[in-house]
Amino acid sequence: MAILPAETMNEILRRSAFLEAEMAKGPDHEVYAKLASEFSSLEDVVEAIQTYNSAVRELADLRALLEDATADREMRDLAATEIDEVSERIETLSNEILILLLPKDAADEKGAILEIRAGTGGSEAGLFAGDLFRMYQRYAELSGWKVELLEASEGEVGGYKEVIASVKGKGVFSRLKFESGVHRVQRVPATESSGRIHTSAATVAVLPEAEDIDIEIRAEDIRIDTMRASGAGGQHVNTTDSAVRITHLPTGIIVTSSEKSQHQNRARAMQVLRAKLFDMERQRMDSERSESRRSQVGSGDRSERIRTYNFPQGRVTDHRINLTLYKLDRVIEGEMDELVNALVADHQAALLAAVGADA
Secondary structure, rough: OOOHHHHHHHHHHHHHHHHHHHHOOOOOHHHHHHHHHHHHHHHHHHHHHHHHHHHHHHHHHHHHHHHHHOOHHHHHHHHHHHHHHHHHHHHHHHHHHHEEEHOOOOOOOOEEEEEEEEOOOOOHHHHHHHHHHHHHHHHHHOOOOOOEEEEEEEEEEEOOOEEEEEEEEEHHHHHHHHHOEEEEEEOOOOOOOOOOOEEEEEEEEEEOOOOOOOOOOOOHEEEEEEEEEOOOOOHHHOOOOOOOEEEOOOOOOEEEEOOOOOHHHHHHHHHHHHHHHHHHHHHHHHHHHHHHHHOOEEEEEEOOOOEEEEOOEEEEEEEEOOEEEHHHHHHHOOOOHHHHHHHHHHHHHHHHHHHHOOO
C-alpha cells in the first residue's frame, strides 16, 4: 500500500490553514478570488487527511489498549476486533488521498464536443452511428447534462454518416474522454434476409470544449465561406446562402455548419474549430510528456478499436481493460456508468502506479 508521507500531509494542512487566515484578512477581490480558488481545491483532500489522522490515532489507542495487561479482557478482545476494521479504513483513506492528489486534467470539468462518424459497414455503419449518438444522449440525460446538436449528415437508410454535438454539464469531459476510438458492432442488420451477422464500425472523438481564453483564433488565420445549405429536397431545401464553412489556414482544419441561421452557423462552426485546435494543442503537449501519455487508458489514438457491441450475445466488451458486460440492452439505452467507472478506475490505478514507481 502506498502511503503519502506524514510531512507532505501536514504541509497540505498548513497550507490550507494559511489560506483561510489570509482570506479572513479581507484582501482585495482579485487576491481573495485566487486564495479562495486554491482553498477550495484543497478542501476534499484536507477533509480526507483529517479523517485519516483521526483513524491513525484511533488505531494507536486500540493497540495501546490491546497491550495493556491491566485492561479488562473483554475490552482487549473488542480492541483486537476493531483493529482490523480501522486498519482497513486507513488503507482506504490513504488510497483516497493519493487519488485526490493525482495530477488533474485541466479539461476534466469542461463540456465536450462529441463527434461520431460511420466507418466500415455501409448503411449499417450509419445506423450504428445513430445508435451510439442516442446512447450518449441518454447517458447525458441520466447525468443531468445538456446535449445540443451542432451538425449532422444523415445516413441513406437512417442513422448518421456524421453527427457533431455539444455536451454541457459538470465534469462532462472527465466522464466521456475515454470514449474516443473505434466502436465495433456485431449484429444481424434489419435488411439481412439470411440472418447473417455483419460487423460494422463507427469512430467516436470526444474533444474538450474550449473557451476564448483557452485558444486564440486570429481573424487573419481563418477564411469564412458561405454557401447554400443542402437539403433533402422540396420545401426543406434552404434557398439562401446561410451555411458556413470555416477554414483554419495554418492547420487546414475545415468545419461547417448548415442550419437556417447564418449567425448561428458561424457561432457553432467557431465552437467546433476552437475545440479541434484546443485538442490539437493538448495532444502536442501530451506527446511531449510521453511518460504521462503511457498512463492513459489506451493510446488515445482514434484509429484504435476500443469496444465491441455484440447483439446476438447481448454483450459489450471494452478491449482496453478486458471488461465484458452482459447487459448490452441497458448500456445502449444509456446506462454507461459501470463502463465509465471502470475506465476511470483503471486510469487512476495507472497514475497511482506511476506515482509509486517515482517514489
